[in-house]
Amino acid sequence: MPPKVLIIGLGSIGRRHVQNLRALGVNDIFAFRSRGAAARPLEPGEQVLTVPTLEAGLARKPDIVFVTNPTAFHLATARAAVRAGAHVFIEKPISHTPNGVEEFLSEAAAAGRHVFVGFNFxxxxxxxxxxxxxxxxxxxxxxxxxxxxxxxxxxxxxxxxxxxxxxxxxxxxxxxxxxxxxxxxxxxxxxxxxxxxxxxxxxxxxxxxxxxxxxxxxxxxxxxxxxxxxxxxxxxxxxxxxxxxxxxxxxxxxxxxxxxxxxxxxxxxxxxxxxLGFERNDMFLAEAAHVLAVLRGEESSLISGDAGRDxxxxxxxxxxxxxxxxxxxLVAGEREHNPFDLTGRVAIVTGATGLLGREYADELSRAGATVVATDLSQGRCVELAASLSAATGGKVIGLAADITNSEEVDRLVAETERRFGRIDILVNNAAMNPVPGLAIFEKSFAPFEEYPRELWERELAVNVTGPFLLCQRVGALMARQGRGSIINISSTYGNVAPDHRIYGPGKYKSVGYAVTKSAVLNLTRYLAAYWGPKGVRVNTLTPGGVGAGQDPDFRRQYADRTMLGRMAEKNEYRGAILYLASDASSYMTGANLIVDGGWTAW
Ligand SMILES: NC(=O)c1ccc[n+]([C@@H]2O[C@H](COP(=O)([O-])OP(=O)(O)OC[C@H]3O[C@@H](n4cnc5c(N)ncnc54)[C@H](O)[C@@H]3O)[C@@H](O)[C@H]2O)c1
Missing domain, CATH: 3.30.360.10 (Dihydrodipicolinate Reductase; domain 2)
Known part of the structure; x- marks a missing residue:
């Protein structure tokens, strides 16, 4: 009995498969086309029953799914198909990056499902x-x-x-x-x-x-x-x-x-x-006939997933x-694997024009990610994006948004999705982070009894509500994608109480800062539990203090509190961000990565 076939994507190659499968006697064909009515109309021989979503198509229990959507979506679609019990035919290339390909092939093999790749030549x-x-x-x-x-x-x-x-x-x-x-x-x-x-x-x-x-x-x-x-x-x-x-x-x-x-x-x-009379479609027809023969157990696959991977x-x-x-x-037979590679991934970094944000944006771009650098000023975002693209050779764009404003966050996320089709990494880095010794932050170091309520509320808005809004919008999208990594930035003072003695007489580390940074820890854990089953990882990075413009007394006293005897350099969190953003940390979620020179360890 001919197989039941679901086609994902009815571009020119998807339509070709419909026609060829029909010519080979396969009639139970249905399709999901994301562009729907906006797409080029189907010719008479290409008409098929369409389903409204991939899930609806899989619910009809196809024997094989032809994955003919854009390359960047191949693997997620194929994985869903295999999990629904179907064999898959993936148009070439198998994916846009090797990330996840090996794991997918192992999963399909363990489930006894065939993976074919469209190498019609x-x-x-x-x-x-x-x-x-x-x-x-x-x-x-x-x-x-x-x-x-x-x-x-x-x-x-x-x-x-x-x-x-x-x-x-x-x-x-x-x-x-x-x-x-x-x-x-x-x-x-x-x-x-x-x-x-x-x-x-x-x-x-x-x-x-x-x-x-x-x-x-x-x-x-x-x-x-x-x-x-x-x-x-x-x-x-x-x-x-x-x-x-x-x-x-x-x-x-x-x-x-x-x-x-x-x-x-x-x-x-x-x-x-x-x-005589050979034409290009004959290759595709022979390929489809081969796939059907393999499914019937009559031939062994010539176009296996391994060929796609190699x-x-x-x-x-x-x-x-x-x-x-x-x-x-590229040693034959060995797995080519760089778990830190972010090629093809899309990242949003908030607070990108600040001291640490630009370090993170630069690092993610160097690892291959497309980076959306966002902060309050559009001019500074665009300037930063231009200088980072020039330095890293990667794609970096600047898009301003006030993270406390829901509409601006919506616009940021919608625009990122419109331009790049997906979001894989979110770094919630923006925060009000008062630096000791600078006059503009004077009120932030007031005694608790005098701490201004406006400052407290502003800190709640920027440091907690901002990450909340971004997680809500971006995390939902990641959950639909079935993959994503969110990194919320806390601080030493989100983990332990500040040592007020190092701030000088009459000065105290901001209560707003300490309380909001500890809220980040549990926002992380809450969302890690919530989205774990959807493949979205959520972790906290806790950096220690960076030496940047503080008065020398403060720096010396801060340094004395650390095991390494110094404040951090601004580039010393790059490795941690890359680790959390990439597959290197693929089994890590709900965690708090503390990089503080040993401050909290004694
Ligand atoms: N620098 C440190 O020593 C240190 C130590 C531990 C943790 N951290 C944390 O690291 C992160 C970055 O710190 P930094 O030192 O680079 O700070 P920074 O002040 O240099 O950068 C913060 C950025 O956030 C942006 N921002 C503020 N409010 C915003 C809003 N409403 N919408 C959008 N953007 C907004 C600012 O414009 C700024 O560019 C913060 O979360 C901070 O708490 C910093």
Whole structure:
């Protein structure tokens, strides 16, 4: 009996699968399309029953889910499908970053579910022959390989503005490297994982896109050097490869679909042509037929999740190599794993133009996250974003919001979601943080009996209600995504009482500050418990005092209270923020990470 199929995303590839599955006798097909009526109308052969949500689709118990939405959503969708008991077919690439891919594949394997990745070129008749002849030693030992794909992006989907398509948008997992990952997959299919990769990625054309439109990779094997070139600019399009071996060479071009093999000593090349009337869709049709055959237990998978993972490993190594201008090792069979990598994640940092906020924004950007830097002044936010982008090479934007104002928080979150499609990290760092010794903060150090009520209420608003509002808006979105990390910033004085003696005669650390910073600890625990089942982690970072403008007496006395005998440098919390924001702390929630030079430990 043909499987029941749910298609997620009815863009051009989703529609193609609908038509091909129908042609193969699969009729129980239904689909979820997030763009709904706003999308390009369906042609008669593409009409299917639609469901209002992914959950509604999964509730109909499909046997297999075709994940054909933008790349950045692949993994979350596929995970939901596997958890609902379905096999999954994921359009290439398997995801936009290697993060979580290995775990997902293990989960699917443990559940006995197939994961297929849409590497349709493995079903091109003359590419299959090329691989067979290569493995049979037709050109001796391969020593050099060149794969190239160039295709002018604006010509792909004439019915839409190419700049809005996922291929052109970083936040949706676009860029030529991932979008054209087929050729990287062929490299891996022919030769396996390279030992190391170096690459240059650039936005070199006039396309007005924020992703790389040219990528050049050099992949080193033990005794083979392979080059892969990908671009969004070449017109007319070209896809081809040449492999040179010790006993000959082979050449393939997509334009005529012909494979030619020259063997040393032979007067004529061996020529293999695609069958008469072969057209591009035949690859997709063969791919769909293969998937159905695997589900029936008649064939073993040619396009497994492991192939998707390995191609992505090469692409991720290329991204890293290009960003860091180095050669990235990629040992075959070993897991490529940097738990601190934030590539593809989106972060909001509040209080970003303050002393520590800019350190956090800078660190998250260097780790690969897109950062929304927010604070009270739009001018300062924009200025900071420009200087951080220039320094880190990452995407940083400045958006002002008063965190005590619900409408401004709503606008900040909505705008971030509109521009980047998701939010993975929230650093609730903004606070009223009076610095001892500065005249403007004089009243903050008043004795308790004289502590001004306005100050107390203002501190409650900024230090507690602000994080509350942000958690409410951002956390809800993270819960829908099934992933997120919230970091609430407390202080030593949220954990223990201040030692008033170091503030000088008649001066006391602000009661508002101490009380609000302790409230943060339990806001964290409350939300960690609340959102734990949804995959949203909530932790507190407790920094100790940073030496910045206080009078020397205070600094000396503060230093004496710490085990390390000094105040912190402003950059000494970067590691803690990166740890809490990234998968390095994936099993940590409801916790309080204290980094205070030992103040609270004795
Ligand atoms: N600096 C330290 O020694 C230290 C020690 C422990 C904890 N902390 C904590 O670290 C965080 C950052 O401290 P910092 O030293 O960088 O402070 P900072 O005063 O330099 O920065 C705080 C930022 O928050 C912003 N802010 C204030 N009210 C706001 C509002 N209503 N909406 C939006 N933004 C607002 C300010 O404009 C400022 O840029 C605070 O939560 C603080 O309590 C700091």
């Amino acid at each position: 493995r079903f091109h008749p003359t590419i299959r022959i090329a691989r067979e002849r290569l493995l049979a030693g037709a050109i001796g030992r391969p020593v050099s390989a060149r794969f190239a794909i160039g295709e002018y992006l604006p010509d792909w989907h004439p019915w839409e503005d190419y700049r809005t398509s996922y291929s052109a948008r970083a936040e949706l997992g676009g860029g030529v490297l991932l979008t054209q990952i087929h050729d990287i997959d062929l490299l891996n299919w022919f030769f396996g994982l390279p030992r190391e990769v170096t690459a240059s990625l650039g936005t070199c054309g006039e396309l007005g896109v924020d992703v790389e439109d040219v990528a050049a990779l050099i992949c080193n094997y033990e005794r083979l050097i392979a080059e892969v070139h990908l671009d969004y600019l070449e017109k007319p399009a070209r896809r081809c490869f040449t492999i040179i071996g010790t006993g000959g060479k082979m050449e393939w071009t997509q334009q005529d679909g012909t494979l030619r093999i020259w063997r040393h000593g032979a007067s004529e090349p061996e020529e293999h042509r695609a069958p 191609a992505l490993k090469i692409a991720a190594a290329a991204k890293r190599a290009s960003a860091e201008r180095r050669i990235c090792p």
